[in-house]
Amino acid sequence: MKTSPLPLGVASRRNVFIALLGRLLAVACAMLSLRAAAAESPRLVQSLDDDWRFHLGESPDAVLTSFNDQNWRQVDVPHDYVVEGTFAEKEPQPRAGGPVRQDWYWLHGFLPVGPAVYRKTFSLPTSAEGKRLWLEFDGVCSNSHTWLNGQLIGAQYSGYTHSRFDVTAAAKPGGDNILVVQVDPRYDGWWYEGGGIYRHVRLITVDPVHIAPDGVFVAPTVSGPGDGNKADAVVVAHADVTNTSSASVSTTVTSEILDANDQVVATASSAHELGISSSVKVAQSLPLARATLWSTEKPNLYRLRSTVRVANRLVDQVTTNFGVRHVRFDAAHGFFLNGKHLELQGVNLHQDHAGVGVAVPDRLFTWRLERLKEVGCNAIRLSHNPVAPFLLDECDRLGFIVVAENRHLGDTYVDQAPKETPAVEHRDLSALVRRDRNHPSIVLWSLCNEQWIQGTPEAAAMIRAMKQRVHELDPTRPVTAAMNGGFDSAVGMGGVLDVIGVNYNPGVYDPMHKLFPATPMFASEIASEISTRGVYATNHWDGYYGDRERGYASAYSITAGPGGQTVENAWPPVAAREFLSGGFVWAGFDYKGEPRPFGWPVVNCHYGFMDLCGFPKDSYYYYKAWWTDAPVLHLFPHWNWTGKEGQEIPVWVHSNCDEVELFLNGASLGKQAVTPLHHLEWKVKYAPGKLVAKGTRKGAPIEATRETTGAPAALRLTADRSTLTADNADVAVVNVEVVDAQGRVVPTAGNKIAFALTGAAKLIGVGNGDPSCHEPDKANSRSAFNGLAQAIVQTTHTAGEIVLEATSPDLKSARLTLHSR
Template sequence: MKRICFPLIVLLATSCPGAEAVRAQDAPAAASEKGGGRERTNIDADWRFALGHAHDPARDFGYSTAPFFFAKAGYGDGPASPKFDDRAWRRVDVPHDWGVEVPFSSKAEANHGSRAIGPGFPENNIGWYRKTLTIPESDRGRRIAVEFDGIFRNGVIWFNGHYLGREHSGYSSSRFDLTDYINYDGPNTLVVRVDTSTFEGWFYEGAGIYRHVWLTKTDPLHIPQWGTYVTTTLQGADAEVTARATIRNEDVRARQFTVRQEVIGPDARSLATTQGAAQQLAPGASIDHSTVLPLKGAQLWSLDTPVMHQLVTTVLEGGAVRDRYVTPFGVRTIRWDPNTGFWLNGRHVKLKGTNNHQDHAGIGAALPDEMQVYRLERLKAMGSNAYRASHNPPTPELLDAADRLGMLVIDEHRMMGTAPELRDQLDRMVLRDRNHPSVILWSVGNEEWAIEGKEVGARLTKLMQARVRELDPTRPSTVATASNDTSGTATTTEIAGLNYIAQHNADAYHQARPDVPVVITEEGQTTTTRGIYFDDRDASHLAAYDRPPRPVESSSIEQAWRAIAQRPWMGGMFVWTGFDYRGETTPFGWPAISSQFGMLDTTGLFKDTAWYLKSQWTEAPMAHIVGHWNWPDRTGQPIPIWIYANADEAELLLNGRSRGRQKMPAYGHSEWQVPYAPGVLTARAYRSGKLVASDRVETTQAPQALKLSVERPGLPSAARDVAVVTVSAVDAKGRTVPVAADKVTFELKGAGRIMGVGNGDPSSHEPDQFLDKVAVDSVTGWEMADLDAGSAASGLPPLASLQWRDPFRWYPPGAGPATPQGFVLRARWEPSTETGATRRTLFLPRLSPGQRVFVGGVDVTAAMAPNGSGVAAALPTSTIQKSGTQDIVIVVPQGGEAALGALQDVGANGKNVAYIQSVSPAEPWSRSLFNGHAQVIVRFGSGSARPARLVATAPGLKPASVSLVPAR
């Protein structure tokens, strides 16, 4: 019988000073990793951001309208031009997801969370990001690149007005070399235009630069991005580490070098070292270097002991370090067996997995690194040991967290195909992630309905999996199929990934293809709402009792786990899903805005099905009552009560009187119908007749106070700067009220900021974030008229009597009008439709020391003040409150030639002269409790050591506060 054995794997390579852990965690702006000639700096902080427009260039800051745009090098226009004035734009740090900031709309795509984004919303689909970089003269001669972990979606990258390229996929990490366009010791402008007009998935995907950004500097002789690869084999208690590295010479001359490889243990001790012979590398050439290092008494990476090692690869030239590249990895073996499933380090492991998208309540897709850790910890608390990134490559930080915590991962490609763009995305996924010990399986596609049952599906599966084997022969690949088992993709895959056992004849497939291991890549798809025990379809709420989602071709979670557990040849199952997520509002449409498939809600609170899986997936005794006991309008009516327990028997008591003791069915639950009477329900779980666990729910009184619980405080690590806080309502006895729905207002005092709020309600339209709304109006359509000395000496000139012309019109040399000593500029401003704006600021260039400015006939010159590269003025209230078109006039009384030159320099095509920023102040942070709970996520700034205090208030309830201590 054929067995598929994949001996080891490793972890992602990153550069660092030496043998310490290397990933800069979550966006400290100054976070930097240096080693030899390599420097990798996080540049997440201090970007400028504004929304453009997908259809109207005038509202997209004039992008692509200037002469020679995309015709000649360096002619990037609009925000892509280094001359563009972005002072009116909002300051943001990335990762940033503007999708959670736009409102909900019944006209938006329900599958994408009904956010006003995507088709039909051109005003919200373009996001511009600009950042100024200073690169010192001392870096001349190095190779310098910007690396994006993820941009959603269709990012176009410009640098100093030069087009660098495009990243179409929102999930692929990308790299752009800046070296040839740098202004050393001067300002450098990095610009990203993001277009979310087209979706990739069928779920909420975010919008913007929603993953980290890095600036990497290397010697021309260096290891390229993802240029190392580590594998290991075990020989008894020892291991052999095969270390591979690609060395590239981007110099104009040949270079001689040697490569030193060193394995560093988890205690930072050197375990093995080797150094190769001297080699020479021609200009523009690359070479692969491979060596084997013995490892005595190797500590293995496992679920319970996720021990990490590091490979330090050093490139030396004449004794000088030219590059040092650190690759974290784990020593472990994996094996997929068609008869027994999955094996890790020679031990059988049933995969207890979940599928997950990448968004979280309050934050969207731009998760801080510690939220990746928090989410994995919540899944592990349920007993899960595996995670499928559905349906796209995850952020690198999620895999880092899986490595550290001991979580197995299916790493999934976005779309099937062998076209160059798709193959490049597949290659980048494998090269980036093949060193992670957590990754045990690649997936080249998911439910490709148009091809999965056809010959083309079989062909693409075979070709794509062969390509994966070229890059990583240590792991197999799968493709998840919807239903077809006898043709197409299921016939050529290395590992059969079956979505929903009720849609397949898995037994027949196993019999027909006994040499192919099988794993259930999706299962369940049950829909439940946390804390709801009777359907309320008007509110898009569904009872939490586990049941098949459809009459046919579906299973409850219990039915599914029973089927997998009873088949030893199945590798395991991945529940659809671990967390609820925005979009895919099955079985509802609007006004529902999130899915209900999760075992946990969008905030990470357990639903009752999570307790079922915990009863099946963990050993420590536990019992859980499905249901609360607050039913004042159902007195005497039967209430369904279930008990989940990993025990032989379960007993239910009401107010101390037993309602019966039942044998716990294998892979199931115990169930009672209990007429409601106020009091206490108690569950007792027994093993071999001995009480081992209990649970209770009781009737509570009305809410009296708020309570704050810090689920994830700041921890003693420079990276752990996120606090996750649960807010709940309690009665006079301090008991959580499970039906409370009070609206709670939050205030953070001291350091840090609130990132987002959520409550897990799948139909709540409350904001996730409360931020000032910033709108930017371009002031265009400029006209120019000459001024005589008399007109220039006083106030607003008589505009109606002036002769106007286009100040940006091009004339052949010598053919244009003479430049006047003074002139007046006029444009018309149509105020933004942004309602509630209380602050408007006009930003202008400085054309002349004596220039005067009028808005709507009001002289605002006295309010103008130096601001960055120009001047700015807060507009008076009378101007703010005016409606309709208003004139903006700039009077230049003297120095006309220089002033006109400055105007035409910054205002190419008339599109970059003036901007008005309108600000609508944010309302206080708030969220309604949903079935007694809500969540607040607090973020501390980089390096902050000051504590903060979160205060929660609600009408009629005693307020609560909690001290939050940032990481030190």
């Protein structure tokens, strides 16, 4: 049968339709293939976070399988038991014979530390028979010993390095298994380090033929930065494959790259023969044309799916996130990401938070990073230890540059390694690099912080050995170390580092650059300004400004810790030097311990530009003004100065406006031009009313106000999110404000607030940011500090409505409704 040809336009449309349909079918098939592959992955990862039994103190018999732990307290991990203690000025008796520093208790924030024991009973299916079983701890603080079914399976002395034990021989598939962890953090105490199983725990079940732990390494390279957004790349996918079976096997190892839309964009496969108890290192090259680059503004991520098959049977699969980016440290011009100059506007972070200590829920890590993004921070130095894996995942996802830091120089667990320390194994350093080398956020491996031998040839020898080990595991990243001395030594560690980190000492930036002109540099720690949120004391004592009796430092940015600088003396020297890659403020948040320079009654430091709850201090707005393009006009102090009528009050402004004019009760107090990187100041005789700052930035007006408030009248609750996941882990950060009858925060309020929680949730911690507050972090009440407090609410496995009510005598109560799903 003969048919007439279709008109040209119709035929073209039909061809286009057929082509589109073909593409859609191909996409659908690829998606189905991906889902099927994910569904059939034989690797089983089982969380062991829930339902532990806990005992504070030693219990030697607890390792016996017959031991009865029913009278022990039930807890979930992550768990920090030290933060549950009571602050005490008197130091407890140190452990006999223990190498405890004399200032240990002081540095640890006056919270007693002792040993403890955890026990957990869990079942294993019979299908685990014949498999390999690994027990993983992301972090246990510290000096831990782990037992399974009465057998000692391993020890980990570091409180930060993850532990992984092969428990195949000790486990009992088809029955109950008893896991015991003994911890004793009394030997630690550089700062507040907490105690307990404070990170996640999991059991991993794999086939006898499998990818080794931390055995996937993704090494993308680009010949150049392309157009800054896309570039041609080559991804070398490494996989360490192991055969622990009783027979030789023929394997097929496949690497697939998936883009942000879950589409496979590159594939490579190779066949490998593995003998009994043998392994093979597989390296496959995958071209990736026009790869979308990872950056701080657009943190694009790819996924590598590594699979192993034996006789066409899938036996293992591991999925790894990674990013493609072009990184360059330049000794003369600083840091470049994807061909674009990027000033590292960084902070140093410890890992604890109000209410929870070091047992920080995953969502709280995200919340803290979001606060840093808001201030314009684009980089984080992880001081001074390996961190929770989830924190690095979020740095990848949110777009932070990361300096990942090793805990100690050499192989020892003391903070000042002796000259004779051997530099051979580097177990902790190796574990850090192997676990974290696939994170695109990490651009530097920091080998140590402030070691007293840093200017000596011995230090240089140790750094060479550590550097060699790092580059064996990861040849794609340079190494650094943070130095606070030995700057003028050409034979110390400065001469062998790929990138030099300088802590404080802005006066050495130029001499160091002259001594090592070909070595890139950055300011690894700056500032150490001491300030207390909402405290505006101007009295002077012992070189500091503040309230000595209560242990508060002035929030006016006029005092710094030993060797440190105020913000206006710390950041400008960094910003003025093109050869510096940037600087990292000490610190982003206050943290427990290191109560310098006060000691008791202070129990946490004052170094953060946010307090322990994440409430901004005034210096937060200094950095926001000069780290972002957003218009900033921050006026302080508060304007509640009853009893000081007619007295001069220093009024400051942090702003990136062109000029600012100040008004009190409608009368102008003068206009000032803004000098970049510096504050504005007026001396104002106090009179109750309204203080207003009016600025202009590029012709656009901006205004800030401080008003004399009334007495506390009510409470107000605000949560970061209203809908949570019912997974026994998700949290809502609830901020509490004490307000007057007009809804204005009362900046001097210290009312005691009680919390009542109903629904399927737990109140896991409270705080207020007061560095001298001795109220417990684990409680149903908390005093406000200068008008603010915080409660952290965590879901359970049960979905439903959650209601938090806050009450205080003589104040109107507040209710907040959340939902978990």
